[in-house]
Amino acid sequence: xxxxxxxxxxxxxLGETVDTNSAxxxxxxxxxxxxxxxxxxxxxxxERMRKALAEARERSRWVITTGGLGPTQDDVTRQxxxxxxxxxxxxxxxxxxxxxxxxxxxxYAKMPESNLSQAEVPxxxxxIPNRHGTAxxxxxxxxxxxxxxxxxxxxxxxxxxxxxVLPALVAASGDxxxxxxxxxxxxxxxxxxxxxxxxxxxxxxxxxxxxxxLPDLGMVDVRLTLAGYSRVEADRRLDVLAGEIIRRSTPWxxxxxxxxxxxxxxxxxxxxxxxxxxxxxxTSGELGAELTSPAGSSAWFVGGIMAYANEAKEALLGVPRExxxxxxxxxxxxxRAMLAGARKALRxxxxxxxxxxxxxxGGSEEKxxxxxxxxxxxxxxxxxxKLDLPGGRKEVRRRATAATLALLWRQLRPAExxx
Amino acid sequence: xxxxxxxxxxxxxLGETVDTNSAxxxxxxxxxxxxxxxxxxxxxxxERMRKALAEARERSRWVITTGGLGPTQDDVTRQxxxxxxxxxxxxxxxxxxxxxxxxxxxxYAKMPESNLSQAEVPxxxxxIPNRHGTAxxxxxxxxxxxxxxxxxxxxxxxxxxxxxVLPALVAASGDxxxxxxxxxxxxxxxxxxxxxxxxxxxxxxxxxxxxxxLPDLGMVDVRLTLAGYSRVEADRRLDVLAGEIIRRSTPWxxxxxxxxxxxxxxxxxxxxxxxxxxxxxxTSGELGAELTSPAGSSAWFVGGIMAYANEAKEALLGVPRExxxxxxxxxxxxxRAMLAGARKALRxxxxxxxxxxxxxxGGSEEKxxxxxxxxxxxxxxxxxxKLDLPGGRKEVRRRATAATLALLWRQLRPAExxx
Numbered sequence: 001x002x003x004x005x006x007x008x009x010x011x012x013x014l015g016e017t018v019d020t021n022s023a024x025x026x027x028x029x030x031x032x033x034x035x036x037x038x039x040x041x042x043x044x045x046x047e048r049m050r051k052a053l054a055e056a057r058e059r060s061r062w063v064i065t066t067g068g069l070g071p072t073q074d075d076v077t078r079q080x081x082x083x084x085x086x087x088x089x090x091x092x093x094x095x096x097x098x099x100x101x102x103x104x105x106x107x108y109a110k111m112p113e114s115n116l117s118q119a120e121v122p123x124x125x126x127x128i129p130n131r132h133g134t135a136x137x138x139x140x141x142x143x144x145x146x147x148x149x150x151x152x153x154x155x156x157x158x159x160x161x162x163x164x165v166l167p168a169l170v171a172a173s174g175d176x177x178x179x180x181x182x183x184x185x186x187x188x189x190x191x192x193x194x195x196x197x198x199x200x201x202x203x204x205x206x207x208x209x210x211x212x213x214l215p216d217l218g219m220v221d222v223r224l225t226l227a228g229y230s231r232v233e234a235d236r237r238l239d240v241l242a243g244e245i246i247r248r249s250t251p252w253x254x255x256x257x258x259x260x261x262x263x264x265x266x267x268x269x270x271x272x273x274x275x276x277x278x279x280x281x282x283t284s285g286e287l288g289a290e291l292t293s294p295a296g297s298s299a300w301f302v303g304g305i306m307a308y309a310n311e312a313k314e315a316l317l318g319v320p321r322e323x324x325x326x327x328x329x330x331x332x333x334x335x336r337a338m339l340a341g342a343r344k345a346l347r348x349x350x351x352x353x354x355x356x357x358x359x360x361x362g363g364s365e366e367k368x369x370x371x372x373x374x375x376x377x378x379x380x381x382x383x384x385x386k387l388d389l390p391g392g393r394k395e396v397r398r399r400a401t402a403a404t405l406a407l408l409w410r411q412l413r414p415a416e417x418x419x
Numbered sequence: 420x421x422x423x424x425x426x427x428x429x430x431x432x433l434g435e436t437v438d439t440n441s442a443x444x445x446x447x448x449x450x451x452x453x454x455x456x457x458x459x460x461x462x463x464x465x466e467r468m469r470k471a472l473a474e475a476r477e478r479s480r481w482v483i484t485t486g487g488l489g490p491t492q493d494d495v496t497r498q499x500x501x502x503x504x505x506x507x508x509x510x511x512x513x514x515x516x517x518x519x520x521x522x523x524x525x526x527y528a529k530m531p532e533s534n535l536s537q538a539e540v541p542x543x544x545x546x547i548p549n550r551h552g553t554a555x556x557x558x559x560x561x562x563x564x565x566x567x568x569x570x571x572x573x574x575x576x577x578x579x580x581x582x583x584v585l586p587a588l589v590a591a592s593g594d595x596x597x598x599x600x601x602x603x604x605x606x607x608x609x610x611x612x613x614x615x616x617x618x619x620x621x622x623x624x625x626x627x628x629x630x631x632x633l634p635d636l637g638m639v640d641v642r643l644t645l646a647g648y649s650r651v652e653a654d655r656r657l658d659v660l661a662g663e664i665i666r667r668s669t670p671w672x673x674x675x676x677x678x679x680x681x682x683x684x685x686x687x688x689x690x691x692x693x694x695x696x697x698x699x700x701x702t703s704g705e706l707g708a709e710l711t712s713p714a715g716s717s718a719w720f721v722g723g724i725m726a727y728a729n730e731a732k733e734a735l736l737g738v739p740r741e742x743x744x745x746x747x748x749x750x751x752x753x754x755r756a757m758l759a760g761a762r763k764a765l766r767x768x769x770x771x772x773x774x775x776x777x778x779x780x781g782g783s784e785e786k787x788x789x790x791x792x793x794x795x796x797x798x799x800x801x802x803x804x805k806l807d808l809p810g811g812r813k814e815v816r817r818r819a820t821a822a823t824l825a826l827l828w829r830q831l832r833p834a835e836x837x838x
Contacts, residue, residue: 010629010631010642010644011631011633011642012442012445012458013445013454013455013456013457013458014445014446014449014454014455014601014642014644015441015442015443015444015445015446015447015448015449015455016442016446016603016633016640016642017442017633017635018437018438018439018442019437019438019441019442019458020437022434022438022460023431023434023435023436023437023438024434025434026431026432026433026434027433027434027435028434029434030433030434035432035433036432036433036434037432037462037467038432038459038460038461038467038471039431039432039438039458039459039460040457040458040459040460041441041457041458041459042457043456044631048456048457052457070632072631072632074629074631112612132809153634155809155810155814182433184435193531210429210493212429212430212463212491212493213491214430214435214436216436221435223429223430223433223435225429225433278704278725280704280707283708284704284707284708284710284711284720284722284723285697285699285703285704285705285706285707285708285709285711285723285725286704286708287704288699288703288704288707288725288727289702289703289704289705289708289816290704291703292703292704292727293812293813295778295779295780295812296780297727298727298728298781301703301727301728302727302728302730302731303703303724303725303726303727303728303731303735304703304704304724304725304727305722305723305724305725305735306697306704306707306722306723306724306725307722308707308711308716308717308720308721308722308723309717309720309721309722311721311766312721312722312765315764315765315766316722316724316735316764316765345734345735346731346734346735347730347734359714360714361714361715362717390551390574391574393712393714394712395574397708
């Protein structure tokens with residue numbers, strides 16, 4: 001079951017907004033066994049939009065459009081779709097009542113004139129009510145194609161996808177239809193080549209399963225995809241191969257599919273009855289935010305200290321003034337003192353620390369931008385690593401955060417790892 | 420000057436990777452006055468890729484492709500482009516030497532066989548050397564079109580775009596060519612409708628400048644775009660309108676184009692000689708990470724405390740045990756105590772605090788998921804706000820962070836705001 005997506009908006013073509021809607025929709029569609037065959041991004045230009053939508057209708061049974069349903073003049077998706085399907089726009093009384101009601105609730109005496117267009121519906125189209133915004137979704141059918149016309153605001157798009165699009169596709173697909181299924185095996189702390197070597201025998205002939213390595217930020221994912229089988233048979237085959245990959249990639253393996261490294265870390269901490277605290281200089285909260293991204297992280301995350309200024313390192317983490325003066329804030333010694341200070345101040349069994357130079361300023365010949373010390377301390381002792389990270393400020397911070405999570409993961413699984 | 424982008428990779432169509440490359444390229448292209456006319460995402464399927472590339476060549480003088488240049492079997496962009504331009508692949512001796520050298524530097528005795536394909540170049544194509552990875556970029560011309568074939572790894576794509584694509588486009592464009600220019604005016608803390616009302620008169624007739632409102636997370640951007648004039652004339656016209664919008668949107672206006680809210684906050688703090696500290700419960704570092712995203716933030720950001728557990732709120736922020744017991748961790752009283760505690764512990768003139776329930780668990784009838792208290796304290800006093808945020812865990816945290824930054828911004832500009 002192939003679905004095509006057309007994302008609409010000048011802001012996407014200008015690069016001011018990254019189109020995250022399409023990736024989100026693709027992930028949700030994959031869950032019901034549907035596959036995105038193509039994504040097209042076009043601007044708010046009527047003629048170009050019309051061409052892209054006509055091409056999509058030509059190619060695909062199912063098309064999702066996002067964006068261009070707002071109240072302003074540059075929002076013309078509704079009109080272009082109506083013309084494409086030769087269905088004149090008409091005011092829908094129910095939608096109009098909804099939009100007006102929404103404005104009343106927000107304290108407006110009356111709805112602005114410009115919002116009237118949001119109550120227009122192509123004749124014969126079905127409305128997907130929007131409880132999160134003023135623009136409803138539309139389902140327009142004709143010429144062997146079905147268009148799901150959704151707003152571009154991510155929260156609204158996601159809600160209407162769940163409520164109006166996925167149920168319709170599931171209903172249309174039936175059970176016997178061959179589906180596309182995939183599994184992603186996640187690893188942290190091992191390079192792509194080294195992982196590929198370990199998996200070589202298992203991946204010698206995986207046909208009809210497609211295998212792809214996806215490296216990012218020092219983590220490597222292995223994606224398995226299988227098309228053309230029933231859901232049950234596809235899952236059975238994928239599970240066998242995934243199991244073999246997991247066996248060979250332990251202790252670097254940390255999860256499959258939606259499982260994240262912070263979740264795996266949390267699970268391992270709970271098993272041991274430990275809690276973790278963080279001490280962050282350069283990353284200033286990124287590590288704490290990452291660690292607490294999973295639901296339920298309060299069971300194993302105590303808190304942390306962003307010790308950006310040296311005074312904060314002294315006052316809150318007890319880093320000795322002499323250590324800072326003698327070795328500097330970016331040094332193995334400071335990193336170790338931050339670890340000890342975080343464990344003590346937050347009464348945690350485990351601590352992580354990051355101190356480094358993200359740039360663009362602040363580097364020197366001896367300590368260039370990208371120099372980072374990360375560390376993890378558990379009751380079994382402290383491990384610190386010196387990193388020399390490429391990229392700009394943002395990338396250095398992201399890579400340091402990811403490397404610290406990977407180091408923490410390895411320290412929580414010492415029994416299985418090669419020491 | 421229109422440029423079309425084709426992004427290649429199954430991981431993009433499966434939604435496992437968000438295509439950030441296209442938005443990045445679009446922003447860089449906009450800087451030289453070029454405009455992306457369309458983005459297409461296709462998978463690693465040969466036939467579908469061939470179709471998409473052929474269509475792009477038909478439509479566009481300039482095409483950038485990203486992805487599919489890796490060493491594995493699913494990387495077929497090189498072959499598909501070679502076939503499309505009828506240019507057989509040949510081993511390029513220089514590229515081969517580069518790739519082999521790269522493997523030697525990383526400690527390999529010899530290059531893996533699979534990497535040989537990365538040294539293949541379509542006959543007649545120009546090579547853009549890649550110092551960040553093994554796959555070089557390619558410039559392939561024919562049939563009135565030029566294809567820039569780039570790797571998909573973001574760091575490599577960005578480097579080759581700068582080194583091989585932008586200079587070629589600038590050289591081809593000449594000076595007299597009309598360009599597309601834009602300005603984005605950023606505001607925080609005012610809704611789209613209220614802002615539109617304030618700007619109404621200024622935006623009554625802006626033609627030929629296009630105006631669009633882009634709301635996100637409680638912030639509203641106003642984008643002005645002008646096509647068809649010389650760079651100097653376009654900039655002059657845009658500056659006049661942008662100036663008028665800035666005048667009318669003060670004190671909510673905080674910057675234009677690449678300027679960010681944390682930068683504006685930093686500038687305002689430096690002006691006053693103040694420093695800021697944060698106390699975060701629910702967001703656990705997101706606010707600190709956001710505030711320190713600009714270079715040079717150490718001039719005005721001291722540090723912060725992630726007080727996730729109640730014990731951390733007591734020990735590190737001095738929130739009285741009775742306050743937590745009586746009012747709960749998510750309450751106005753705790754938020755105010757966190758503000759006072761952060762100012763004291765970090766010796767900062769200004770503090771921000773966030774405490775709330777991000778969910779999915781932890782909510783109650785009285786205090787549902789999405790309930791958040793945010794606060795800002797300056798020498799002029801404390802301001803706290805109760806928020807009722809929609810969305811899942813991640814969205815609640817992001818919105819709370821954004822709302823706190825907006826509140827901080829408003830507290831730093833009290834003289835100009837309506838009080």
